[in-house]
Amino acid sequence: MQLPHVTPRRFLRITQVTVVLVVLNVVTGAAVRLSDSGLGCPDWPTCSRTRLTPALALHPVVEFGNRMVVVVLCVAALVTVLAALARAPRRGDLTGLSAGLVGGIVAEAVLGAVVVYSKLNAYVVMVHFLVGMALLTVAVVLALRAGRAAADSPPVRMVTPGTVRAGRLVLAVLALAVAAGTATTGAGPHAGGKGAKRVPVPLADMARLHSGIVLVVVALTLGVLALLARQGAPTRVLDRGRVLVGAMLAQGAVGYAQYFSHLPPLLVGIHVFGATVVWSAMVWFYDGLSRHRPEEAPPTAPAGGTPAPARRAGGGPAPVPGEAPAPWPEPARR
Numbered sequence: 001m002q003l004p005h006v007t008p009r010r011f012l013r014i015t016q017v018t019v020v021l022v023v024l025n026v027v028t029g030a031a032v033r034l035s036d037s038g039l040g041c042p043d044w045p046t047c048s049r050t051r052l053t054p055a056l057a058l059h060p061v062v063e064f065g066n067r068m069v070v071v072v073l074c075v076a077a078l079v080t081v082l083a084a085l086a087r088a089p090r091r092g093d094l095t096g097l098s099a100g101l102v103g104g105i106v107a108e109a110v111l112g113a114v115v116v117y118s119k120l121n122a123y124v125v126m127v128h129f130l131v132g133m134a135l136l137t138v139a140v141v142l143a144l145r146a147g148r149a150a151a152d153s154p155p156v157r158m159v160t161p162g163t164v165r166a167g168r169l170v171l172a173v174l175a176l177a178v179a180a181g182t183a184t185t186g187a188g189p190h191a192g193g194k195g196a197k198r199v200p201v202p203l204a205d206m207a208r209l210h211s212g213i214v215l216v217v218v219a220l221t222l223g224v225l226a227l228l229a230r231q232g233a234p235t236r237v238l239d240r241g242r243v244l245v246g247a248m249l250a251q252g253a254v255g256y257a258q259y260f261s262h263l264p265p266l267l268v269g270i271h272v273f274g275a276t277v278v279w280s281a282m283v284w285f286y287d288g289l290s291r292h293r294p295e296e297a298p299p300t301a302p303a304g305g306t307p308a309p310a311r312r313a314g315g316g317p318a319p320v321p322g323e324a325p326a327p328w329p330e331p332a333r334r
Contacts, residue, residue: 004086005086005087005088006083006086006087006088007087007088008087008088008146008147010083011083011084011087011094011146012143012146012147014076014079014080014083015080015139015142015143015146016143017076018073018076018077018080018101018139018142018143019136019139019140019143019280021069021072021073021076022073022132022135022136022139023136023273023276023280024069024073025066025069025070025073025108025132025135026129026132026133026136026272026273026276027269027272027273027276028065028066028069029066029128029129029132030129030268030269030272030273031062031066031269032062032063032066032192033120033125033185033190033191033192034190034192034265034268034269035058035059035062035265036059036190036191036192036193036194037058037059037060037062037063037192037193038063038115038116038120038125038191038192038193038196039059039063039116039119039120039192039193040054040057040058040059040060040061040062040063040064041054041060041063041064041067041116042116043116044112044113044116044117045067045113047060047063047064067112070105070108070109070112073105074102074105074109077098077101077102077105078102080098080101080142081095081098081099081101081102083098084098091150093145093150094142094145094146097138097141097142097145098142100138101135101138101139101142104131104134104135104138105135107131108128108131108132108135111124111127111128111131112128114128115128119193119195119196119197120191120192120193120196120197121196121197122186122187122191122196122197122198122199123186123197123199125186125192126182126183126185126186126199129182129185130178130179130182133178133275133276133279136276136279136280137279137283140280140283140284141283141287144283144284144287148292148293149292149293156290156291156292156293157289157290157291158233158234158237158288158289158290158291159228159231159233159237159289160231163224163227163228163231163233163289164289164290166220166223166224166227167224167285167286167289168286169220170217170220170221170224170282170286171282171283171286173213173216173217173220174217174278174279174282176213177210177213177214177216177217178275178279180206180209180210180213181210181214181275183199183201183206183210184203184206184207184209184210185268186198186199187199187200187201187202187203187206188203188206188263189203189263190263190265190268207259211255211256214248214252214255217248218245218248218249218252221241221244221245221248222245224241225238225241225242225245228241236288237288237289240281240284240285240288241285243281243284243285244278244281244282244284244285247274247277247278247281248278250274251271251274251275251277251278254267254270254271254274255271258270258271
């Protein structure tokens with residue numbers, strides 16, 4: 001069966017919807033834990049051995065609601081794969097990342113079953129959350145790549161190689177902060193249900209470790225931003241850095257507020273959502289350290305039969321054959 005062609009712009013929109021659904025999956029998963037609904041559906045994939053759908057009670061509905069979000073996400077991932085295969089022009093990097101989404105969602109579903117059958121073991125719940133964040137990474141990278149030329153088109157470096165390495169360091173330390181935050185939650189009171197195994201470390205100690213790593217991340221990010229400003233980096237790079245710092249500061253404020261107010265579920269849920277925002281902003285910032293050429297959409301023939309000029313996938317006319325393309329900015333130098 002011949003799949004209908006998908007334009008680069010339409011494929012970009014599909015990937016953006018997928019990012020939103022991945023974030024929704026992470027947040028609704030947190031809602032299950034924060035409302036003590038982790039065993040609202042004691043069986044999997046059905047809610048119970050005798051019922052496919054949940055009884056009309058809070059815990060079963062919250063738990064089953066998260067499962068329905070996963071179902072919608074599965075459908076979206078399959079649509080993304082099919083769209084990548086039907087995309088004109090087809091690109092191997094986008095097809096591979098789309099397939100990675102499906103693999104990540106399958107892993108999430110399997111881990112969800114293990115979470116239920118392990119009676120909400122904290123370590124399994126932690127792995128489940130971290131796989132969700134890895135899935136978010138794939139979705140964000142896919143959306144970023146969908147809006148530009150193929151990976152074999154060399155990007156233009158906007159900053160010095162040392163600054164790129166510093167960006168990688170910030171990314172790695174932020175990943176460590178997310179893992180520490182997940183362990184902190186595992187040591188906290190929000191187990192998702194009664195009798196769940198917790199991380200056997202005092203909550204105060206885990207919170208101090210997590211906050212210490214976060215402070216290191218913020219300091220490193222401010223240092224990279226100052227370095228970019230001193231090097232005369234383009235405004236678009238500096239703006240992404242400022243957005244990242246703003247997201248980090250807001251997330252830190254929520255983190256301290258939730259801890260000193262004894263972890264109210266609403267604030268903890270906002271903090272989980274903030275983690276997805278900060279991580280996505282970090283990936284976006286790091287990606288912006290290089291400038292990538294927009295992809296040229298294939299020309300289309302209007303009703304009169306004369307081919308319309310090719311346009312870039314992100315909008316704007318592509319270079320006319322025989323004319324020199326507009327120059328990209330030179331990379332920043334010391």
